Amino acid sequence: SAVISQKPSRDICQRGTSLTIQCQVDSQVTMMFWYRQQPGQSLTLIATANQGSEATYESGFVIDKFPISRPNLTFSTLTVSNMSPEDSSIYLCSVGQGNPEAFFGQGTRLTVV
Amino acid sequence: GEDVEQSLFLSVREGDSSVINCTYTDSSSTYLYWYKQEPGAGLQLLTYIFSNMDMKQDQRLTVLLNKKDKHLSLRIADTQTGDSAIYFCAESFSMDTGRRALTFGSGTRLQVQP
Numbered sequence: 138s139a140v141i142s143q144k145p146s147r148d149i150c151q152r153g154t155s156l157t158i159q160c161q162v163d164s165q166v167t168m169m170f171w172y173r174q175q176p177g178q179s180l181t182l183i184a185t186a187n188q189g190s191e192a193t194y195e196s197g198f199v200i201d202k203f204p205i206s207r208p209n210l211t212f213s214t215l216t217v218s219n220m221s222p223e224d225s226s227i228y229l230c231s232v233g234q235g236n237p238e239a240f241f242g243q244g245t246r247l248t249v250v
Numbered sequence: 251g252e253d254v255e256q257s258l259f260l261s262v263r264e265g266d267s268s269v270i271n272c273t274y275t276d277s278s279s280t281y282l283y284w285y286k287q288e289p290g291a292g293l294q295l296l297t298y299i300f301s302n303m304d305m306k307q308d309q310r311l312t313v314l315l316n317k318k319d320k321h322l323s324l325r326i327a328d329t330q331t332g333d334s335a336i337y338f339c340a341e342s343f344s345m346d347t348g349r350r351a352l353t354f355g356s357g358t359r360l361q362v363q364p
Binding site: 138170178179180181182185229231233237238239240241242243244246 | 280281283285290291292293295298300338340342351352353354355356357
């Protein structure tokens with residue numbers, strides 16, 4: 138199984154600011170996924186991050202709002218830009234490559250005030 | 251698009267069996283998953299089943315898959331208070347070769363009463 142570490146685990150941010158969330162995996166993976174879990178809701182895929190190419194965003198999510206970096210095969214960042222209270226969510230990083238297991242980090246709980 | 255549905259809440263007594271149900275729509279799903287989320291925690295992968303199987307058992311957990319009806323269930327035997335959590339059903343969908351992301355159900359909150 139993959140061990141996924143996310144930083145920060147939680148943060149409280151002022152509206153209008155940006156937060157960058159880091160995701161570190163203990164093994165090399167081709168694809169990393171970023172999900173959002175709004176309060177009391179299920180998980181929604183934001184984007185897929187491949188090393189060496191631009192991230193692919195799902196409907197309703199755009200690069201200007203959620204820029205993603207993927208500098209190598211073990212690391213990715215998701216930035217939540219120009220935050221508003223509606224961005225308050227848990228953001229989760231996930232990996233799943235080839236084999237069926239799909240693992241998640243512990244999540245970053247973001248509160249925007 | 252893909253859609254995964256679950257009942258929102260289930261309450262059982264400690265020692266009883268719990269059965270959490272899920273329906274999905276994407277017949278091309280390769281794998282179906284069950285995750286557990288405890289309060290304030292991330293997602294823990296409990297088990298998964300390949301779409302050409304109809305049952306998988308892992309200790310106290312039994313997964314049943316009815317592919318014809320697109321119905322998935324998770325049975326927890328001898329449910330304990332530590333099993334209280336939200337359980338998410340998820341199906342995989344492939345976008346490009348090797349790229350597999352998940353569509354999640356709304357989650358079922360399992361409450362285990364002592």
